[in-house]
Amino acid sequence: xxxxxxxxxxxxxxxxxxxxxxxxxxxxxxxxxxxxxxxxxxxxxxxxxxxxxxxxxxxxxxxxxxxxxxxxxxxxxxxxxxxxxxxxxxxxxxxxxxxxxxxxxxxxxxxxxxxxxxxxxxxxxxxxxxxxxxxxxxxxxxxxxxxxxxxxxxxxxxxxxxxxxxxxxxxxxxxxxxxxxxxxxxxxxxxxxxxxxxxxxxxxxxxxxxxxxxxxxxxxxxxxxxxxxxxxxxxxxxxxxxxxxxxxxxxxxxxxxxxxxxxxxxxxxxxxxxxxxxxxxxxxxxxxxxxxxxxxxxxxxxxxxxxxxxxxxxxxxxxxxxxxxxxxxxxxxxxxxxxxxxxxxxxxxxxxxxxxxxxxxxxxxxxxxxxxxxxxxxxxxxxxxxxxxxxxxxxxxxxxxxxxxxxxxxxxxxxxx
Amino acid sequence: xxxxxxxxxxxxxxxxxxxxxxxxxxxxxxxxxxxxxxxxxxxxxxxxxxxxxxxxxxxxxxxxxxxxxxxxxxxxxxxxxxxxxxxxxxxxxxxxxxxxxxxxxxxxxxxxxxxxxxxxxxxxxxxxxxxxxxxxxxxxxxxxxxxxxxxxxxxxxxxxxxxxxxxxxxxxxxxxxxxxxxxxxxxxxxxxxxxxxxxxxxxxxxxxxxxxxxxxxxxxxxxxxxxxxxxxxxxxxxxxxxxxxxxxxxxxxxxxxxxxxxxxxxxxxxxxxxxxxxxxxxxxxxxxxxxxxxxxxxxxxxxxxxxxxxxxxxxxxxxxxxxxxxxxxxxxxxxxxxxxxxxxxxxxxxxxxxxxxxxxxxxxxxxxxxxxxxxxxxxxxxxxxxxxxxxxxxxxxxxxxxxxxxxxxxxxxxxxx
Numbered sequence: 142x143x144x145x146x147x148x149x150x151x152x153x154x155x156x157x158x159x160x161x162x163x164x165x166x167x168x169x170x171x172x173x174x175x176x177x178x179x180x181x182x183x184x185x186x187x188x189x190x191x192x193x194x195x196x197x198x199x200x201x202x203x204x205x206x207x208x209x210x211x212x213x214x215x216x217x218x219x220x221x222x223x224x225x226x227x228x229x230x231x232x233x234x235x236x237x238x239x240x241x242x243x244x245x246x247x248x249x250x251x252x253x254x255x256x257x258x259x260x261x262x263x264x265x266x267x268x269x270x271x272x273x274x275x276x277x278x279x280x281x282x283x284x285x286x287x288x289x290x291x292x293x294x295x296x297x298x299x300x301x302x303x304x305x306x307x308x309x310x311x312x313x314x315x316x317x318x319x320x321x322x323x324x325x326x327x328x329x330x331x332x333x334x335x336x337x338x339x340x341x342x343x344x345x346x347x348x349x350x351x352x353x354x355x356x357x358x359x360x361x362x363x364x365x366x367x368x369x370x371x372x373x374x375x376x377x378x379x380x381x382x383x384x385x386x387x388x389x390x391x392x393x394x395x396x397x398x399x400x401x402x403x404x405x406x407x408x409x410x411x412x413x414x415x416x417x418x419x420x421x422x423x424x425x426x427x428x429x430x431x432x433x434x435x436x437x438x439x440x441x442x443x444x445x446x447x448x449x450x451x452x453x454x455x456x457x458x459x460x461x462x463x464x465x466x467x468x469x470x471x472x473x474x475x476x477x478x479x480x481x482x483x484x485x486x487x488x489x490x491x492x493x494x495x496x497x498x499x500x501x502x503x504x505x506x507x508x509x510x511x512x513x514x515x516x517x518x519x520x521x522x523x524x525x526x527x528x529x530x531x532x533x534x535x536x537x538x539x540x541x542x543x544x545x546x547x548x549x550x551x552x553x554x555x556x557x558x
Numbered sequence: 559x560x561x562x563x564x565x566x567x568x569x570x571x572x573x574x575x576x577x578x579x580x581x582x583x584x585x586x587x588x589x590x591x592x593x594x595x596x597x598x599x600x601x602x603x604x605x606x607x608x609x610x611x612x613x614x615x616x617x618x619x620x621x622x623x624x625x626x627x628x629x630x631x632x633x634x635x636x637x638x639x640x641x642x643x644x645x646x647x648x649x650x651x652x653x654x655x656x657x658x659x660x661x662x663x664x665x666x667x668x669x670x671x672x673x674x675x676x677x678x679x680x681x682x683x684x685x686x687x688x689x690x691x692x693x694x695x696x697x698x699x700x701x702x703x704x705x706x707x708x709x710x711x712x713x714x715x716x717x718x719x720x721x722x723x724x725x726x727x728x729x730x731x732x733x734x735x736x737x738x739x740x741x742x743x744x745x746x747x748x749x750x751x752x753x754x755x756x757x758x759x760x761x762x763x764x765x766x767x768x769x770x771x772x773x774x775x776x777x778x779x780x781x782x783x784x785x786x787x788x789x790x791x792x793x794x795x796x797x798x799x800x801x802x803x804x805x806x807x808x809x810x811x812x813x814x815x816x817x818x819x820x821x822x823x824x825x826x827x828x829x830x831x832x833x834x835x836x837x838x839x840x841x842x843x844x845x846x847x848x849x850x851x852x853x854x855x856x857x858x859x860x861x862x863x864x865x866x867x868x869x870x871x872x873x874x875x876x877x878x879x880x881x882x883x884x885x886x887x888x889x890x891x892x893x894x895x896x897x898x899x900x901x902x903x904x905x906x907x908x909x910x911x912x913x914x915x916x917x918x919x920x921x922x923x924x925x926x927x928x929x930x931x932x933x934x935x936x937x938x939x940x941x942x943x944x945x946x947x948x949x950x951x952x953x954x955x956x957x958x959x960x961x962x963x964x965x966x967x968x969x970x971x972x973x974x975x
Contacts, residue, residue, distance in 0.1 A: 156726075306859075310851075
């Protein structure tokens with residue numbers, strides 16, 4: 142009889158991680174000869190460790206299909222990194238115990254860099270611990286910082302959200318600039334890599350004066366204020382997109398700049414209000430600021446069609462790789478051309494993916510450090526192509542909440558995390 | 559020959575104020591016998607005072623039609639309130655001078671409460687200063703605080719944006735709550751009235767535990783924390799929608815709660831980080847927070863179809879009222895039924911509109927002050943019905959930027975504001 146599969150979502154969720162889940166489950170269902178049931182981990186890998194598995198075979202085809210247009214992690218995710226086999230053999234032994242008990246032969250792990258590392262470790266279990274398991278990593282991260290793959294599912298939709306929202310808010314500021322707000326600051330995610338911030342730079346081609354603050358570029362207050370001043374003098378207003386990871390040469394984040402609440406707690410606010418007040422102090426302009434936070438990574442309502450298609454295709458490819466007998470591998474997006482954006486699915490060895498972080502190349506950022514180059518625009522443009530609206534019911538998106546019925550436990554006792 | 563019309567946008571712009579402009583201009587173009595050219599004020603009423611008029615007749619039919627799907631103020635807006643006739647006769651004399659010079663007999667003013675007051679004052683000029691002018695106010699405000707009309711264009715789209723975004727982010731938090739973020743706080747606009755915050759309450763019917771902080775309800779920290787604690791204990795997570803106008807019994811805004819930057823400046827951050835940190839201190843939960851700011855009122859990409867239709871219809875109705883010889887009037891939305899939401903256009907006298915602010919009725923807010931009632935849901939639900947997506951080009955919304963050619967000045971000298 143065909144082995145069952147384990148699927149789990151890991152780390153920060155996205156607008157399209159469920160589209161990958163949909164790709165995995167729908168494809169597995171087409172191959173009952175190769176894959177038995179797909180069991181999802183409730184709250185990610187924790188579900189495997191605690192034998193808290195979800196039987197996805199009890200979900201209707203309609204509900205599984207609806208995952209494609211539903212943001213967030215339909216089975217729950219977690220922030221939990223397995224230590225190395227040497228440091229915590231107990232966890233790996235437990236995983237194998239659970240896999241054995243439920244006849245699991247496939248491990249699909251849907252996550253970012255840390256998860257790729259975990260998946261790589263699991264892929265080594267066949268040899269190290271004599272249990273046959275095929276571990277396939279399904280890439281996902283709004284940070285877009287995985288190597289080898291052209292991009293990471295989740296990023297294209299955040300990029301589209303940030304580009305569209307920055308354009309809209311900039312139109313707003315331009316309307317108000319004569320007598321009121323001249324500065325709009327939006328803070329975006331990206332603690333280490335500036336990919337999301339870069340997406341804000343796409344508004345420059347729509348007539349918007351924009352200054353980007355990347356984590357890859359050390360913050361220089363004097364140069365920054367001069368740039369904003371010049372743009373306001375020329376255009377009457379200016380938009381600033383600041384990455385949460387923007388920092389001073391000494392590594393201190395802008396968001397940490399001495400902000401204290403009444404109790405003396407540090408880092409109450411974000412980078413956006415710091416930047417906005419800095420401009421107000423130096424140049425005197427009225428400002429508004431926004432912090433998009435989860436709104437950006439959850440914004441399925443304005444997801445990129447390309448992103449949704451890639452997320453699904455990578456889930457589908459993961460299953461096909463498993464059926465082809467592969468282990469320790471991650472399906473990737475391979476770019477074939479920029480304009481029009483064409484791509485196909487490839488595969489990378491997990492040993493080449495784990496623990497490698499992909500930053501913005503320096504030639505994607507303009508020389509002055511405040512904008513994106515044509516090369517970067519050509520890269521980003523493909524990823525935001527197309528809209529893929531969810532269905533609506535009574536004015537609200539019709540997102541699915543699965544039944545998430547548990548698989549009956551077979552092991553005695555509990556596992557302490 | 560038919561008199562020309564003056565049209566101006568006033569105060570904070572919205573996702574659909576241009577749809578009203580579209581309604582005014584397209585309707586006027588259908589009645590060349592009644593209305594000559596439509597001149598728009600560049601940056602609102604300032605354009606009239608400084609004789610900086612835009613000749614909308616030079617814009618193509620396609621570009622005017624595109625206003626319907628373009629957020630922001632296409633002609634520029636301003637924050638500038640005319641004083642009373644007694645206190646600043648000079649400004650009114652100047653207006654009449656400009657109206658006379660350009661043969662303007664219609665004054666269409668598109669704005670909120672302050673603008674309704676200005677429009678009312680202008681409507682009195684016929685009598686007070688012997689110049690025949692018909693002043694019609696076109697309602698607009700995301701704050702939804704104008705009296706008589708069922709709602710104000712701009713609000714329905716913000717309501718939809720906040721409801722959708724809060725739902726999406728709440729799905730995200732639910733996915734993460736097991737090991738990470740349990741609290742999500744989103745700050746929304748509304749300094750005096752809690753209409754926008756109320757829209758966040760629509761997620762409760764989608765299984766989301768949500769606590770709303772209204773400006774109409776004095777903030778009680780103890781009760782609030784108990785409510786959040788109970789919801790986290792029951793659901794594992796909690797979403798909080800806080801109005802920027804939420805305040806303590808003494809009137810002090812939450813956003814002002816002693817936050818200081820390194821230079822000792824107050825009110826650096828918003829209410830959201832204050833609330834998030836308050837929960838962290840008392841209950842220890844990991845949080846995320848967002849401040850939507852301009853993103854919410856500019857979000858044409860997720861505009862309510864109902865809102866767009868009302869915005870257009872009110873612009874259209876304003877012209878029809880003018881053609882019918884009316885003065886000192888504002889077209890309104892009249893609600894005919896809740897479910898399905900049916901409405902028609904009515905009219906209100908400006909004397910009944912000016913300087914009246916409409917707050918959330920107490921029976922729209924639950925007894926505990928943290929949620930919305932069925933009555934409120936029935937009210938809000940109609941306003942977010944339908945989607946009205948803008949066209950996209952190359953992955954980005956295809957918003958129009960008008961040529962905005964100036965009308966040749968006819969008056970000597972400049973007018974000092």
